[in-house]
């Protein structure tokens with residue numbers, strides 16, 4: 524009999540606990556939403572998590588998946604022609620009704636035509652990458668009604684970009700995958716977040732878990748941008764061998780490109796070390812020697828060095844040539860341990876951030892209780 528009553532009551536108690544857990548999660552989500560409210564507002568999405576544009580990887584499927592999961596997907600236009608970009612925007616629109624953006628490289632010879640394509644398709648957000656954009660480019664985007672997001676490598680640049688009309692700034696540290704600057708994410712965040720309050724700032728580079736997202740939000744960021752973590756999403760079209768290389772790699776395997784001689788500058792790129800990385804160093808040595816012997820001019824030598832990686836990202840991402848191509852990856856590659864759906868990756872990041880908030884609440888409640896039990900014990904602020 525007793526057993527019968529217990530069995531009948533058990534599901535109700537379970538239900539109550541589940542509903543308590545849901546109420547608690549909603550309460551914590553409200554706190555997270557408060558922290559990234561400006562980021563959500565400027566992007567127009569639920570979670571201020573941008574999927575950083577990755578050439579060849581961030582195409583319709585991954586971009587739509589990120590936006591459908593509540594984040595903000597960004598198409599990487601790379602070296603696309605205006606016609607290709609137009610088709611990619613159409614295809615992405617067919618896969619999601621949520622907002623997404625387009626990343627344009629400022630050095631692209633047809634930048635203004637690409638901006639025009641975004642305007643024709645009423646793209647709501649354009650991210651300008653690859654150097655300080657011209658005011659003409661920023662003006663053209665703003666005329667179309669879209670928001671402009673720009674990368675800033677320092678506080679001075681960030682202020683200049685805001686004066687030019689940037690609606691949000693992305694700061695990306697050297698832990699990131701792909702082309703990188705010299706300063707780490709943590710230092711850039713300290714340099715810029717306390718001082719740049721006019722527009723929302725998104726932090727990128729080396730973010731692999733939700734705890735880090737929360738930490739940057741609490742430092743004043745309005746959102747974050749992640750690239751590496753999304754490469755092995757089910758929806759990413761990256762070649763299975765490219766994904767396997769990410770899954771096998773540790774943080775230390777994602778290294779910045781080596782420059783042998785400052786007279787022959789190398790564009791810094793962070794990628795997984797492979798056979799091509801070694802060949803690149805050997806090639807630089809050969810070129811520098813030939814230049815010293817007068818067989819090549821400095822300009823010719825520089826061109827050969829720059830040409831080395833041409834088409835290399837496509838070779839690895841699309842063709843799966845993981846020894847001959849470029850395996851651009853950030854140090855957060857160490858957090859990529861398996862293929863997951865995009866929704867699962869985003870859910871995991873959010874849950875990790877919420878877990879920190881939950882643990883903090885428990886700690887605060889314990890402190891309150893102990894002050895009631897032991898009057899005169901120090902208040903949290905005194906500790």
Ligand SMILES: Cc1cc2nc3c(=O)[nH]c(=O)nc-3n(C[C@H](O)[C@H](O)[C@H](O)COP(=O)(O)O)c2cc1C
Nearest residue numbers: 575576577578652699700701728729750751851853
């Ligand atoms: C394979 C790969 C390709 C990338 N291509 C681009 C690109 O075309 N344009 C761009 O602005 N950033 C590019 N990035 C940088 C990402 O957009 C993002 O800012 C960066 O990955 C964030 O750092 P994380 O890798 O540590 O998450 C690329 C990154 C990777 C890993």
